[in-house]
Amino acid sequence: MKITVEHAAFAAAVTYVSRALPARPPVPVLAGLRLDANNGRLRVSGYDYEVSTDTSVAATVTKKGRALVSGRLLSDIVSRIHGDVHLELKGPRLVLRAGAARFTLHTLPFSEYPAFPEPGSPAGTLPGPAFAEAVAQVVCAVSKDDTLPFLTGIQLHHDQKAGTLTLAATDRYRFAVRTIPWKNCDLTADHTALAPGKALLDAVKTAAADTTVDLTLAGVAGADSLFAVRGEHSTTTLRALDGALPTFKNLFPTKFHHTATVNTAALKAAVQRVALVASKDSPVRLTFTHDNTLRLEAGTSDESQAIDTVESPLEGDELTVAFNAVYLLDGLNALTADTVDFHFVTPTKPALLRGHDTDDQALQYLLMPVRLNG
Known part of the structure; x- marks a missing residue:
């Protein structure tokens, strides 16, 4: 050579x-x-x-x-x-x-050196940038705990009727879901498979600049247990994970009692500031009020404390809710929207975060609150 x-x-x-x-x-x-x-x-x-x-x-x-x-x-x-x-x-x-x-x-x-696995035929074609963005958005919810391997994966679900691919991930404290359409799909029925999250992210990063990416779903005819991501000059195969994620449609509420809208950049900056004094036992507390103000607090009277405010119109009664600061920031970063909507049923039930005025295919981020004493 x-x-x-x-x-x-x-x-x-x-x-x-x-x-x-x-x-x-x-x-x-x-x-x-x-x-x-x-x-x-x-x-x-x-x-x-x-x-x-x-x-x-x-x-x-x-x-x-x-x-x-x-x-x-x-x-x-x-x-x-x-x-x-x-x-x-x-x-x-x-x-x-x-x-x-x-x-x-x-x-x-x-x-x-072992022989390389043979990837199966492509199940369909996706826009490279859109697929890479979707994976990057949901991967924030992938678990880092290897004791439950299926939670370290991103679930891909093909909807035959809609002609869409839905990506989902959860670590039990949050659930991220994003749907994208795909073309030339050769499947004849709904299909679901679980890919290793980090490996899938690495694969799509390389193909992100390609106009289209061919995707093989594990478990379809000819693919056995292998996913395959093919770009213009790169191919990655991934061995599927065993198991399945919870049925997220049953977890996402459809009716809400409170909705608040916040500028994403302003909220991220405020969360980062007050989180300097937050800990696992002292999450960031958010109070939404009728005077269009969101008050953020962290810390306790016995320790360091921080308070900040941002503008936030509210529909519904005033409420106070607490979130893990890291999980909240992960969701805000993943949404990639200028403005985010917070939808609440009650302060103790999961909150749904989504980009303002986005459709059902855009990222939806379900976040469990931290229960406040008293």
């Missing part, structure tokens, strides 16, 4: 694939990053039995070939070099040159 590749493109490909490599690989070769040069392109790929990543960049291929090298080491190297990258395989060593820098890397044995 002997090739020359532009640095920025090579660095982006290596970074993308290396992000999915296991920190503690079950076998040493799975820490490797695979390089395949042929037909004017360099293919960069990795696999850890759960996730496979595959992307390619344009390259000047003087001699085709392949090499398997340490992904972490190569990622560190490409982040610190400049200029076009020259790669040449010399026996069991890969020589990398860029500018005045030269590295000689040990290669790993291809004979021990």
Whole structure:
């Protein structure tokens, strides 16, 4: 193998694939990053039995070939070099040159490297930017607790009648749901599957700039337990998680007694200020009043305290509710709307946050309040 590749493109490909490599690989070769040069392109790929990543960049291929090298080491190297990258395989060593820098890397044995999984046929096509945005919006509600693996996933549900794909995630304290239409869908019935949340987010980030993305849903004919996200020059497969999320339609209220509208940027800034004195046992308290004022408080009389206010028109009776500050900020950031509506049934029941004047397909963020003493 002997090739020359532009640095920025090579660095982006290596970074993308290396992000999915296991920190503690079950076998040493799975820490490797695979390089395949042929037909004017360099293919960069990795696999850890759960996730496979595959992307390619344009390259000047003087001699085709392949090499398997340490992904972490190569990622560190490409982040610190400049200029076009020259790669040449010399026996069991890969020589990398860029500018005045030269590295000689040990290669790993291809004979021990497992075969990549074969992704099934695409179930449909999605706009790359819209799909990436939808995943980024719901991933904030994915659980970080690995003791319940199904809560670390994003559920994807195909609605055959509506021709839509609904993404949902929850950690039991909040529920994020977003729906997007998709084209050329080849499914004939409703279908639901659970994808690993972080891995799906990494996959769609790479394809976010692509006009369209092909998506294979795990569990459909020919796909077995694999999701596949295919962009213009990248493919990621993800092994589905077992289990299913709660039926969220039964959790989201449809009738409300209180509705408040707040400027998102102003509210985020106020929450961040008062949250400086908040703790797990002292959440941020929000009081909505009839004089179009939202009063935010945190802390106690025995500790530090903070108070701030923002404008907020209210429909319904005045109320006071408390939220975990981090969860509230996550929802406000995910909504990406200039103005947010808070819908309440009672101060002790989950509140629904959504962008002002948005439709039912836009992000809906259901947030559990923190019960206040007294």
